[in-house]
Amino acid sequence: MRRAFASVSVVLLLVLLAVPAAADEPAASDDVVLLAVEGGDLGPEPQPREAEENRARELAGYENPEVPFTWGAAWILTFAGFVGLALLVGLYWFGVYRPSRASDAS
Numbered sequence: 001m002r003r004a005f006a007s008v009s010v011v012l013l014l015v016l017l018a019v020p021a022a023a024d025e026p027a028a029s030d031d032v033v034l035l036a037v038e039g040g041d042l043g044p045e046p047q048p049r050e051a052e053e054n055r056a057r058e059l060a061g062y063e064n065p066e067v068p069f070t071w072g073a074a075w076i077l078t079f080a081g082f083v084g085l086a087l088l089v090g091l092y093w094f095g096v097y098r099p100s101r102a103s104d105a106s
Contacts, residue, residue: 047054 047056049057051057
């Protein structure tokens with residue numbers, strides 16, 4: 001009985017969390033306005049990223065391509081994923097596996 005209640009509770013919780021997320025998405029409608037102008041002046045062509053006269057080169061930090069932030073973030077997220085996996089396995093071990101073994105032995 002407890003397992004059925006827990007399963008239903010988890011499914012109900014997931015449904016309740018999914019409904020507001022689905023409501024926040026914009027609905028597809030015909031209210032979209034495109035601001036493209038055919039043959040109009042769209043401004044100058046962008047300069048190549050590595051061009052010396054490109055002023056955005058200094059602003060965006062293109063002149064010093066060291067190890068990107070995403071490289072470090074990938075390791076941090078990998079570590080966090082392994083910690084989360086270990087926590088889930090531990091919770092399963094202590095919350096489900098051990099009690100089921102204890103009830104089988106008695």
